Amino acid sequence: MRDIWVFIEQDSGVVEESSLEVLTKAREIADARGYLVTGVLLGRGVRGIAGGLGRYGAHRVIVVEHPILESYLGEPYASVMGDLIGERNPDYFLASATRNGRDLAGRLAVRFRTGLQAHVVNLDIAEDGSLVGHVPGFGGNIVAVVRNVRGRPQMATVALGVFRPREAWGEAEVEVVEAKLDPSKLRARRVEVVRRGYVDLSKSRRVVVGGMGTGGDLTLVRELAKIIQADVGVSRPLSDIGVAPKDIYIGSTGVSLNADLAVIVGVSGAPHFVSGIRNVRTVISINKDPEAPIAEYSDYFAVGDLFEIIPKLIEKLRRGV
Ligand SMILES: Cc1cc2nc3c(=O)[nH]c(=O)nc-3n(C[C@H](O)[C@H](O)[C@H](O)COP(=O)(O)OP(=O)(O)OC[C@H]3O[C@@H](n4cnc5c(N)ncnc54)[C@H](O)[C@@H]3O)c2cc1C
Structure with missing residues (x-):
């Protein structure tokens, strides 16, 4: 029976929710094709959470435990996962x-000289068994x-937030495998863990997004977000120039x-940007250019200077009118 492996990313025993998104999608494909879904969980003291991954779609879960695997580190993770795949x-x-998923997948694809579909926004397996991914290309056009x-395994990394995790199945069968790791051979070790604590915007109910039209000053964006209890996101160039972290573009x-x-x-609405807002229920945008492409993707489009409109909006919201 064909086997779909899903990397279950965790940090100190807390599973990354986007892994569950991939797990559920994998199970939906597997059910349609009669395949098996195997979650692969690397970590420290994580076997207790392995069985529960079945609820999100894993038929079985392979667990590898070692203190070094507590949080993601490229070298030991790729070594352990690579050996498992090889076996x-x-x-x-x-x-x-x-x-981390991108780092791991890239390392493994090189090791196995196999193709890797990066950042797919949809995924299926064709009748002939080939993995078929949808990858936005040529500027998103x-x-x-x-x-x-x-190459084998056929590999893909899946964009965050495009699939929804579902708790629709039963407990998974769990297999614990001994870690074959020689810490003395590792060339990198964890010195300190710094947690930045940015929110996962794919889960946010409300988001205020600032683009280059803000001139890199997100003060008003943050103020508006606070009032409407929203999280803050940006367009990519603001991350590229270091105004905002990469996690929130x-x-x-x-x-x-x-x-x-x-x-x-202050976002123009380039194809690469708008592919990230397709699942938003209501889009309100403000742009001083009446011809800005973002208008086409907006339910409400205000033409004007954001530095004039947002303060007025904030004032009205504060007064409750
Ligand atoms: C391979 C690749 C991948 C990419 N991936 C992404 C991605 O994932 N996400 C992403 O965002 N981009 C991505 N990009 C970049 C993307 O193509 C655009 O360059 C980017 O989205 C533009 O950002 P922006 O709209 O903030 O800036 P701009 O295109 O410069 O638009 C600024 C907008 O602000 C408006 N404006 C200016 N001043 C004001 C004001 N005072 N008040 C109101 N409006 C104002 C302007 O009219 C304009 O419409 C990618 C590019 C490539 C090549």
Whole structure:
């Protein structure tokens, strides 16, 4: 039976929710094709959470425990996962496109000389068994349908927030495998863990997004967000120039929003950006250019200077009118 492996990312025993998104999607594909879904969980003291992953779609979970695996580190994770793949030879390997997932998948694809579909926004397995991913390409103007033609396992990283995790199945069978790790051979070790605590915007209900039109000053964006109890996101160039962290930029190479409301200010609406707002229920945008492409993707479009409109909006919201 064909086997779809899903990397279950965790940090100190807390599972990354986007891994569950991938797990559920993998199970939906597996059910349609009669395949098996295996979650692979690397960590320290994590076997207690393995069985519960079955509820999100895993038929079985392979657990590897070692103190070094407590949080993600590229070298030991790729070594352990690579050895497991080498021994068991799964047909498919999927990871969520978090930084760690992308790092791991890239390392493994090189080791196994196999194709890796990066950041797919949709995923399926064709009748002939080839993994088929949808990858936004050419500036987002097209969605390229990509198929693996050679190499095993067939691999993909899955964009965050495009699939929803479902608790629809029973407990998974758990197999604990001994870690074959020689710490003395590792070239990097964890010195300190710094947690920045940014919110996962793919889960936010309300988001205010600032673009280059803000001139890199997010004061008003943050103020508006606070009043309407929203989280703050940006377009990618603001991350690129260091105004905002990479974790909070929206778009095909960033986060896909699933919010009820997004207020988008000073963003032109380039294809790469708008692919991250397709699942937003209500989009309100402010732009001084009446021809800005974002208008086409907005339910409400205000033409004007954000530095004039937002303060008035904030004042009205404060007064409750
Ligand atoms: C491979 C690749 C991947 C990419 N991935 C992403 C991605 O995931 N996410 C992403 O965002 N981008 C991505 N980009 C970049 C993307 O193509 C655009 O360049 C980017 O989205 C533009 O950001 P922006 O709209 O903030 O800036 P701009 O395009 O410069 O737009 C600024 C907007 O602000 C308006 N404006 C200016 N001043 C004001 C004002 N005072 N009041 C109101 N409006 C004002 C302007 O009219 C303009 O419409 C990617 C590019 C490439 C090549």
